[in-house]
Amino acid sequence: MSRPPFRMIAPLALVAAAGLCALAALLAVGLLESRTAGAVRAALAEAGMGWAEAAPDGMLVRLSGTAPDEAARFRALSAAGAVIDAAHVIDEIAVKPANPxxxxxxxxxxxxxxxxxxxxGLVPATTDRAALGRTLSRIAPRVSVADMLESADYPEPLGWQDALAFGLDALSRFDSAKISVTPRRVAISAITESDRARERAEQALRKAAPEGLTLALDISAPRPMIAPFTLRFLMDGEGARFDACAADTEEARARIEAAARAAGMVADMDCPLGLGVPADSWGAAVARGIEALARIGGGALTFSDSDVTLVAAAGSDRATFDGAVATLRAVLPAPFELHAVLAEPVKVDGSGAETGPREFFATLSPEGLLQLRGRVPDALVQAAAESYARARFGQDSVHSAMRIDPNLPEGWPLRVLAGLEALSQLRNGSVIVQAGFVRLTGLTMDDTAQARVARLLSDRLGDAQNFEIDITYREPPETVDGRPTPQACVAQIGDILAAEKITFAPGSTRIEGSAVRVVDAIADVLRRCPDAQIEIGGHTDSQGREEMNESLSQQRAEAVLTALMARRVLTSNLTARGYGESRPIADNGTEEGREANRRIEFRLIAPEGEEAAADDAPPEGGTDGQD
Incomplete structure (x- = not known):
């Protein structure tokens, strides 16, 4: 075997030494990388970040894994940076996606x-804002609507549409309200014109609320102005009861009720709180009066402002009567003034016979026909009574068979007119007028009629007058199936108004006379059409200032709406709008034209998505009387 030449040994040794050095360097670097990665892993584990992985890559360390959030990722990088220069750390950490x-x-x-x-508020982006705006404009057509809604592109929550629709329906029922709508709850704060209106509104809202919706109600009623401030308490064969009642405070009402209970009243007492009391001692004065009547044993006690009339029942013991009256005079506080009468037996005949008692009587049929019979003092009073009756009951609805008796007592004409005015408040009935007695009987579907009639007679007849009221209240019929279409309902109302207009006193917004029965008839129709969207429009002639006419027409339209509400008609789909003189249907240059232009119209409002009823549609009826 030959050995390499000597001159080759040195280079080979050098190559071998270099290889050994390279191998040693590689082994050293690998050991360093492993130790560095191990140190980083230890630091991560100590920090409780077991999710993180550290892998060597030459002089670098790669961090991987899925961090639960950005904060955890940052802590992992910081832990690695404490072991090795952060410039040598490669961040390959993923972050777990955040919850939607x-x-x-x-x-x-x-x-x-x-x-x-x-x-x-905030509504889903799918909410039809244009339809919402149209609904709000229909609810209040003559006022501005400020839309400050924002929207978000998220699905509608369950129950949202039902809650919003109910909130809008509730808004249409009040002139002053705050309504908060969420998907499962509607809170209503509102003001009504009376306690009765408040009760009716609460009942209607609870009935209309969608199933599953939480309803929170805070409805208040400001105290009405009562004039005259009237209370009438009766004790007769039917028991002790109120024909009319009013109080100024809760304490006064409680005191009045306690006295009435002690006198034998067992029925619930309806005694609204109102403004206009003649003295702070009202409750004490009424309680004393009831106590005096109870001592006598029967009769009627009437307070009309500060005038007090006590009429003892015919046949009451004279000594007891005198003692009770004397005691009441002594304890009755100022400014109340007592008029006491021990009534004579009353014979009501109603036949008009010459041999019967001197009396005047009028009968109003359910169809609205009025018959006038009995006695009047002269031809002038006869003509005045007929004219007054035609103004209140309709020009063609009055049949007169009165006869003249010049020996009638003083004050007879006033009593006749008061009786006719009281009768006009009823659906049908009769009134009998005698020298010392007035009796009114009849039927109504307005549960405020009895108190209104008592107030009217006590005011018109004056002090120390004996009168009797026997008014039957009949609950309006429930809406039945087989309802007519909205178009048919408006057509029926048009027929009613074509036969007889809704009348107002000149410059007044009070519904009176034959208009009471016209509203009764319209209420009967509307109960069968609770879903019809109808506008009640008020119109005037061109006499007077334009602004005044517009205001008057609006008030009259609202008066009709309020009268329908009093007859338990659901009014959520009804709106009142006054047009003033802007929409004449006849020439204002003639009396006949002005008469035609003074009117109330009922107009069908087309549902959303359909073309609205034409503004120039022919009127369905109108009002009477000067504007």
């Missing part, structure tokens, strides 16, 4: 007052 954002809380605030409607 939760849907926002959708809610709407509906605010309504005399100046307009405001809508504030």
């Amino acid at each position: 954002l939760a849907a926002p809380r959708f809610s709407v605030e509906l605010l309504r007052n005399a100046s307009g409607i405001s809508v504030i």
Whole structure:
């Protein structure tokens, strides 16, 4: 075997030495990388980040794994950077995706007052904002609507549409309200014109609320102005009861009720709180009066402002009567003034016979026909009674068979007119007028009629007058199946108004006379059409200032709406709008034209998505009387 030449040994040795050095360097680097990666792993484990992996890559360390969030990722990098220069750390850490954002809380605030409607809140992007705007404009057509809604592109929560629709329906029922709508709850704060209206609104809202919706109600009623401030308490064969009642405070009402219970009243007492009391001692004065009547044993006690009339029942013991009256005079506080009468037996005949008692009587049929019979003092009073009756009951609805008796007592004409006015408040009935007695009987579907009639007679007849009221209240019929179409309902109302208009006193917004029965008839129709969207439009002639006419027409339209509500008609789909003189249907240059232009119209409002009813549609009826 030959050996390499000597001159080759040195280079080979050098190559071998270099190889050994390279191998040693590689082994040293690998050991360093492993130790560095191990140190980083230890640091990560100590920090509780077992999810992170550290792998050597030459002089670098690669960090991988899935961090639960960005904060954990940053802590892992910081832990590695404490072991090795951060410049040598390669970040390959993934971050777990964040949870999707939760849907926002959708809610709407509906605010309504005399100046307009405001809508504030957040709604789903799918909400039809244009339809919402049309609905709000229909609810309050003559005021501004401020839309301050924002929207978010998230799915509608369950129950959202039902809750929003119910909130809008509730808004249409009040002139002043705040309604908060969320998907499962609607909160309503509102003001009504009376306690009765508040009770009816609460009942209607609870009935209309969608199933599963939580309803929170805070409805208040400001105290009405009662004039005259009237209370009438009766004790007769039917028991102790109120024909009319009013109180100024809760304490006064409680005191009045306690006295009535002690006198034998067992029925519930309806005694609204009102403004206009003649003195703070009202409750004490009424309680004393009831105590005096109870001592006598029967009769009627009437307070009309500060005038007090005590009429003892015919046949009452004179000594007991005198003692009770004397005691009441002594304890009755100022400014109340007592008029006491021990009634004579009353014979009511109603035949008109010459041999019967001197009396005047009128009978109103369910169809609205009025018969006038009995006695009047002269031809002038006869003509005045006929004219007054035609103004209140309709020009062609009055049949007169009165006869003249010049020996009638003073004050007879006033009593006749008061009786006719009281009769006009009823659906049908009769009134009998005698020298010392007036009796009114009849039927109504307005549960406020009895108190209104008592107030009217006590005011018109004056002090120390004996009168009797026997009014039957009949609950309006429930809506039945087989309802007519909205178009048919409006057509029926048009027929009613074509036969007889809704009348107002000149410059007044009070519904009176034959208009009471016209509203009764319209209420009967509307109960069968609870879903019809109808506008009640008020119109005037061109006499007077334009602004005044517009305001008057609006008030009259609202008066009709309020009268329908009093007859338990659901009014959520009814709106009142005054047009003033802007839409004449006849020449304002003639009396006949002005008469035609003074009117109330009922107009069908087309549902959303359909073309609205034409503004120039022919009127269905109108009002009477000067504007």
